[in-house]
Amino acid sequence: MKKPTILIVEDDTWTAEQYARVLDKAGYRTAISPHAIAAIAAIDEVHPSAIILDVLLTGSTGFALLHELQSYGDTSVIPIILCTNLAADIKLDDVSPYGVRRILDKATMEPDDIMAAVRIVI
Amino acid sequence: MSAKRGTHEQFNGGFLDGRMPSLIAAAHELKSPLALMRQLSLMLETGDLSAAESQKMLRQISLTSERALRLTSDLTRSARLDDAMFKLEPINPQQLCEDIVHELAPLFSAYGRDVRLVPRKHPLLLVANRDLLRRIIMNFSDNALHYADSNSVVEIQVRALNDGQTIRLGVRDYGPALSSDMWKSLQNKLTKAPQSVHARPQSSGLGLYVASQFADAMHGQIGATRHHDGATFYVDLGASHQLSLL
Numbered sequence: 171m172k173k174p175t176i177l178i179v180e181d182d183t184w185t186a187e188q189y190a191r192v193l194d195k196a197g198y199r200t201a202i203s204p205h206a207i208a209a210i211a212a213i214d215e216v217h218p219s220a221i222i223l224d225v226l227l228t229g230s231t232g233f234a235l236l237h238e239l240q241s242y243g244d245t246s247v248i249p250i251i252l253c254t255n256l257a258a259d260i261k262l263d264d265v266s267p268y269g270v271r272r273i274l275d276k277a278t279m280e281p282d283d284i285m286a287a288v289r290i291v292i
Numbered sequence: 293m294s295a296k297r298g299t300h301e302q303f304n305g306g307f308l309d310g311r312m313p314s315l316i317a318a319a320h321e322l323k324s325p326l327a328l329m330r331q332l333s334l335m336l337e338t339g340d341l342s343a344a345e346s347q348k349m350l351r352q353i354s355l356t357s358e359r360a361l362r363l364t365s366d367l368t369r370s371a372r373l374d375d376a377m378f379k380l381e382p383i384n385p386q387q388l389c390e391d392i393v394h395e396l397a398p399l400f401s402a403y404g405r406d407v408r409l410v411p412r413k414h415p416l417l418l419v420a421n422r423d424l425l426r427r428i429i430m431n432f433s434d435n436a437l438h439y440a441d442s443n444s445v446v447e448i449q450v451r452a453l454n455d456g457q458t459i460r461l462g463v464r465d466y467g468p469a470l471s472s473d474m475w476k477s478l479q480n481k482l483t484k485a486p487q488s489v490h491a492r493p494q495s496s497g498l499g500l501y502v503a504s505q506f507a508d509a510m511h512g513q514i515g516a517t518r519h520h521d522g523a524t525f526y527v528d529l530g531a532s533h534q535l536s537l538l
Contacts, residue, residue, distance in 0.1 A: 181438065182324065183403055184352050188331050195340070204442070255323045276327040281335050 174219035174292055175199040179209040179235065180253070181227045185276075189222055189253070189284050196285045206235040213245060219292045222284065225254040236268040249291035253284065318367055321498045325360040329353050355399050359434060363499065366427055370502045373509050378421045380510060382532035385418055385425075385450045385461055392429050393448060396437075403437060406445045416452055417532035418459035424506040425529070428514070429461060431503045432525040436465035440522065449524075452531065462526035464519075503527070 176193050180186040181204045190200040201216045203209035205227050212218075221239075225232040232252070239245040249271045252260065257275035265273070271291040274283055332349045335341070341349070389409045400407045429448065436446040444466040451460045500514065503525075507514045512529035 182328065183442070184356070185324075185328050185331070188328070188335065191335065191345075255320070255327060277323055277330075279331075281331055281338070 173197060173199045175201060175216045176288055177209065177212055177216060177218035177221045178202045179204075179206070179221060179227065179232065180224045181205055182224075185224075188281070192281050192284055193288065196288075198285075198288065206232070206238070209235055210238065213239075213248070218248060220249045220251060220288055222251045222253050222288075225252060225256050225260070233268075236265070236270070240268055251284070251287045251291060253279070317498045318363075321363060322360055325356045329356050329360075332356075351402060355402055359399070362427075362430060362434070366431065366499070366502045366506075369424075369427065370505050373505060378424065378509070380419050380421055382417045382534045383420050383422055383425065385416060385459060386412055388422065388426060389429060389448045389450060389461065392426060392433065396430070396433055400437060400446065404442050405437060405440055407433060407437075408445055408447055410447050410449045412450055416450060416459050417534055418529045419532045420510045420512070420529050424510055425461075425527070428503045428506050428527050429463065431499045432463035432527075435499060435525060436463050439467045440465040441467050453528070457531055458528050459531050460526050460528050462517075462524045464522065464524040466522040500525070 176198050178186050178189050178193075178200055180189065180202065183204070186202045186204070190202060193200050199216075201212050201218065203212045209221075209223075213221075223232045223235065227235075232254075236250065239248065239250075246269060248269060250269045251272045251274060252265065252270050253274045253276060254260070255276045257273050257277075260273055262270065262273055272287040274287060332353050336346060336349055386409070393407050393409050396407050433446060433448070440446050446466075447464040449460075449462045449464060451462070452458070453460050504514045507527050507529070510529060512527055514525065514527045517524040517526070
């Protein structure tokens with residue numbers, strides 16, 4: 171069976187690598203995009219089963235990407251996990267219309283939390 | 293998108309006394325490196341890693357902590373600018389930048405990027421405080437490191453402007469273009485309080501604000517130039533008239 175691919179949209183290289191490390195060990199395939207523009211291209215290429223998205227990205231923001239994804243039928247159904255330092259300021263109810271299914275706080279999450287969140291949303 | 297703006301406005305907290313960046317901005321700026329170090333440490337604790345992978349993560353923790361410490365050191369220096377006496381002296385910017393490139397090379401290499409000094413034929417001299425100028429260029433370089441594309445080169449440039457009256461030290465990165473709105477906000481807010489909209493949106497703008505304070509203390513100013521494939525952050529300082537002695 172083909173492993174699900176998780177797209178990590180995170181502009182901090184080492185943070186992205188850390189998420190990928192955890193997900194790779196859990197048996198997922200991963201792809202990393204450092205910004206929203208690259209993420210849009212990667213979505214067409216890897217057809218991710220879920221997207222892990224930082225909010226404050228270089229260039230366009232994570233919210234701009236969320237808005238873009240909602241513009242298309244195929245991308246609007248991809249579950250999103252926000253992984254951000256702004257978790258305390260974002261309510262899931264406010265962002266769930268944009269496909270966000272979970273919000274993880276970078277400052278308090280455990281490494282395995284990212285894997286648990288992915289398992290729940292896909 | 294309104295949700296984005298609403299969230300960001302909360303990071304526009306100004307100053308405690310008109311100069312000192314807000315605690316909120318400082319805390320936000322330090323949160324990212326601390327969160328990363330915590331994640332890496334927790335992962336190392338599991339022990340389920342190869343020796344090479346563990347070594348790589350330990351190196352990342354060291355380099356990340358050094359970046360965070362540089363910021364705390366800059367904040368302390370910024371807060372004490374009024375109290376401290378600092379010497380302005382003729383400085384060879386090319387030599388200073390060579391030292392910075394040498395110091396930053398391991399960090400850039402660890403991130404899969406490179407930093408280099410654009411060579412010059414003719415030497416230049418400017419008037420500055422060595423420590424403050426060094427902090428400005430380190431700050432710009434840190435910003436560029438984060439903003440630059442993978443495997444790209446960040447270039448430090450030294451140029452003479454205004455018939456040699458002004459010396460510009462610039463740090464050029466190659467990364468995604470900023471939107472026009474973001475660029476306008478950056479231009480408007482470059483020298484003001486830590487802001488939400490920035491060349492590095494994950495940043496509060498604290499680093500560049502501190503750099504502007506350091507430049508101001510040396511009678512200089514910082515600025516930025518937008519390119520189709522990145523940006524240049526620069527500091528303009530007065531040339532030294534001792535140049536004729538070289």
